[in-house]
Amino acid sequence: MKQLSLLLTTCLLISACDLTVSDDRTAGEYLSGVMDPRHGKPGAPVVIEYSVPKQFQIGNSATVELRFQSATAAGLAMVSLHTGDGLNLLQDASFEFTLNQQQQPLSVAIEAVTNGRHYLNILVREFDENGKALLGRSFSVPIQVGQPQEKPQTKQKVAEDGERRIIEMISK
Amino acid sequence: MLLRHRAILRLWLVLLLAVPASAGALQNIAAVLPSIICLLLCDELPDDSTAPALQNRGGTTTLAVNQAAAPINFTNNGGGILSDCTVSPPLPAGLSVSVSANGATCRISGTPTETVAAASYTITATNASGSDQATIMIEVLAGFPVSGRALFERVPTRTGPTQLDYDAIVAMPIRRATVQLLDSNGAVIDTTQSDDNGDYAFSVNPNQAVRVRVLAELLSETGPQQYEVVVVDNTDADSLYSLTEGSATLASARAVRDLTAGSGWDLSADAYTMPRASAPFALLDSVYEAMQDFMQVDANIDFPFLQINWSVNNRTTFGDESIGEIGTSFYSADNIFILGAADSDTDEFDDHVVIHEWGHYFEDNTSRSDSIGGPHGADDRLDMRVAFGEGFGNALSGIITDDPLYIDTAGPGQAFGFPLDVDNNSVTNPGWYNESSVQAILYDLYDSEDDGPDTVSLGLAPLYQILIDEQKNTPVFTSIFSFISALKADNAGQASAINQLVNDQSINGTNIDEQGSAETNSAGVANVLPIYTPLTVDGAAVNVCTIANFNNGGDINKLSNTRYLTFTTPSLNEYTVTATRTSSNYGVTDPDIFVFEKGVLRILSISPDANTESATAALNAGPHVMGMQEFNVVGQSGSNTTACFDVTVSTAP
Numbered sequence: 001m002k003q004l005s006l007l008l009t010t011c012l013l014i015s016a017c018d019l020t021v022s023d024d025r026t027a028g029e030y031l032s033g034v035m036d037p038r039h040g041k042p043g044a045p046v047v048i049e050y051s052v053p054k055q056f057q058i059g060n061s062a063t064v065e066l067r068f069q070s071a072t073a074a075g076l077a078m079v080s081l082h083t084g085d086g087l088n089l090l091q092d093a094s095f096e097f098t099l100n101q102q103q104q105p106l107s108v109a110i111e112a113v114t115n116g117r118h119y120l121n122i123l124v125r126e127f128d129e130n131g132k133a134l135l136g137r138s139f140s141v142p143i144q145v146g147q148p149q150e151k152p153q154t155k156q157k158v159a160e161d162g163e164r165r166i167i168e169m170i171s172k
Numbered sequence: 173m174l175l176r177h178r179a180i181l182r183l184w185l186v187l188l189l190a191v192p193a194s195a196g197a198l199q200n201i202a203a204v205l206p207s208i209i210c211l212l213l214c215d216e217l218p219d220d221s222t223a224p225a226l227q228n229r230g231g232t233t234t235l236a237v238n239q240a241a242a243p244i245n246f247t248n249n250g251g252g253i254l255s256d257c258t259v260s261p262p263l264p265a266g267l268s269v270s271v272s273a274n275g276a277t278c279r280i281s282g283t284p285t286e287t288v289a290a291a292s293y294t295i296t297a298t299n300a301s302g303s304d305q306a307t308i309m310i311e312v313l314a315g316f317p318v319s320g321r322a323l324f325e326r327v328p329t330r331t332g333p334t335q336l337d338y339d340a341i342v343a344m345p346i347r348r349a350t351v352q353l354l355d356s357n358g359a360v361i362d363t364t365q366s367d368d369n370g371d372y373a374f375s376v377n378p379n380q381a382v383r384v385r386v387l388a389e390l391l392s393e394t395g396p397q398q399y400e401v402v403v404v405d406n407t408d409a410d411s412l413y414s415l416t417e418g419s420a421t422l423a424s425a426r427a428v429r430d431l432t433a434g435s436g437w438d439l440s441a442d443a444y445t446m447p448r449a450s451a452p453f454a455l456l457d458s459v460y461e462a463m464q465d466f467m468q469v470d471a472n473i474d475f476p477f478l479q480i481n482w483s484v485n486n487r488t489t490f491g492d493e494s495i496g497e498i499g500t501s502f503y504s505a506d507n508i509f510i511l512g513a514a515d516s517d518t519d520e521f522d523d524h525v526v527i528h529e530w531g532h533y534f535e536d537n538t539s540r541s542d543s544i545g546g547p548h549g550a551d552d553r554l555d556m557r558v559a560f561g562e563g564f565g566n567a568l569s570g571i572i573t574d575d576p577l578y579i580d581t582a583g584p585g586q587a588f589g590f591p592l593d594v595d596n597n598s599v600t601n602p603g604w605y606n607e608s609s610v611q612a613i614l615y616d617l618y619d620s621e622d623d624g625p626d627t628v629s630l631g632l633a634p635l636y637q638i639l640i641d642e643q644k645n646t647p648v649f650t651s652i653f654s655f656i657s658a659l660k661a662d663n664a665g666q667a668s669a670i671n672q673l674v675n676d677q678s679i680n681g682t683n684i685d686e687q688g689s690a691e692t693n694s695a696g697v698a699n700v701l702p703i704y705t706p707l708t709v710d711g712a713a714v715n716v717c718t719i720a721n722f723n724n725g726g727d728i729n730k731l732s733n734t735r736y737l738t739f740t741t742p743s744l745n746e747y748t749v750t751a752t753r754t755s756s757n758y759g760v761t762d763p764d765i766f767v768f769e770k771g772v773l774r775i776l777s778i779s780p781d782a783n784t785e786s787a788t789a790a791l792n793a794g795p796h797v798m799g800m801q802e803f804n805v806v807g808q809s810g811s812n813t814t815a816c817f818d819v820t821v822s823t824a825p
Contacts, residue, residue, distance in 0.1 A: 119487060
């Protein structure tokens, strides 16, 4: 662990680089991770731990376990959940918890609609004790439905003529 | 003599060939040669029994120097075969008039070799039955002008509620972008740059099929103020975004070619249903705005290469960046990554977010930042290096846009979000360790509005001067102390007003120096002050303690996770630095040592050895700063998290 952390520490000291804290741990049929975006753009000081089924099938439902923790000492956090086309949310899309720097668990029931890599999108908004809006933060928990698709072969960054590849978008 | 039958003409041909060659005979053959050719190829024999009746050509025919002109034919309603075509006055050099191959009309062809102003030319067509004339206006330009304006659709942010405002989309110029002219095979035949209005112009062969393409690129490779910025898709092999016409069309058929990068938003569907072409150009524009402000205060500033990575797949998942799982918008090593997943979190139109990240790039390349990065929040008590770096980014976003309201939108329809007022002086946990205090001070130093303790209006230039000079070269760590002490020295007349601003954030501005020697704000806990502990080479050990009182768990960038020391080496020599645990209330410690000389890392000693750390290295003569960090604080938080160490620096034997 010191070796990985050594790299992180070195990285930290040399430049203001990405301190991604995403530690995917596979335990049986579940995949766990930690999402800590606080090294990037400003936002609510929230970290989410998640545990999702490693994969499940169309038509089946599953439970995503979430644990929220905010560094904000007091107030209220409002959470809204939404999914893309590949998943259905099987419960209320809103949730709130008291901010007290303690972990807040939440179980989210979802249903798989189509195969693919989908995301449970989470929007957190914090308010102080007087109801004044503070900062917010968004997260996306990855959820695999069906077998993972083979990743396409990585394209070379340079085209055959030696120039950078260009994406052309047509003018209105 | 009228000849109508092939058989008869063949007989004549045989007879002519049988006649001994003479000048007269040859002339006769030449005169009827067109007829002979047509006889062999045409269904009917050519007819010069009607006089020509040429039609004038309307408008002005525009040609380009050194560009072969497509043949210009005159309509001959007379129908008769022509024997001669002449022109008056003479055509522009390189052009000529002749009878067309089928004898039916007059034709102008050739390659003009010089520019000529528009003028009228009279063509005379003649055959045995008579003659007729027609006129044509011709001009020869250096090239045929193809020009236009490149625009992108910006979706503005709004508050009340905070969101992207798709009802207020505005077309804005794509400024200083590389504009290419392509032929019908997609080969680049010319390159230019749009101006600040988005206008561009080419000069081209009017008869060539071309299309215009605008790259999401800013490029200046010569002269002062050089820069290179590209916007690429990190989920598609870092391919460069561009905006183009649908197909190549004849240059002369379409002289004015305006291009617009659409937002992709469909108001009726209340969703993105079309390509989000404007996003890369919105990013480019925000960065150009920042660069332009600095270019206006420094005529010689250069900006090193910057790559902005954006994709519709970039989302708030940590994972594989090549599929867009970038976690958040952030800066790292000359790359800015920006979120783009619709209905989750998009930042391409949140210009304050983009400029905040660009601020890290600016510090990294043009100024200096000793920030160690890591998790940070508005009310956190941070390592002072992090507090300055993050506060600077926030303040800069307000400075560049001249709008202190930092807005970040997200959620379904991008209809959610939050504002952050960087001009807000009411800060929770104010101090030299708080990014909110730093941003409030920096923004107030810049802006022209007096509010609360703010009576300073320096503008950007004085701040920039400190960033590229004293802050960049400070012998201690970059912080609000190194910045403000230098700013006051450079702007002595504003010292009192600067003090007021700084004091208002619970920082001792009145007696400030680069080391914060006179600072008394300890955040209410022990083992925070002094900010720098002096160390003597070959002297007695000094004892410093780290704490984790302000940690949130899993971080190492909070106040007093690292303690700072200063020492001066008398000569270039090898020196040994050592930290040894003397006490802790949470068990085994793992001290690490970092020694810097003016921001340059000289010693990095981060072994996993328990309770001690030591390293020997050559150091120049002069001042150095040391960071003594307790690595195991990563797993600690709250009070009762103190670890103390004896630190020495000695000349190596």
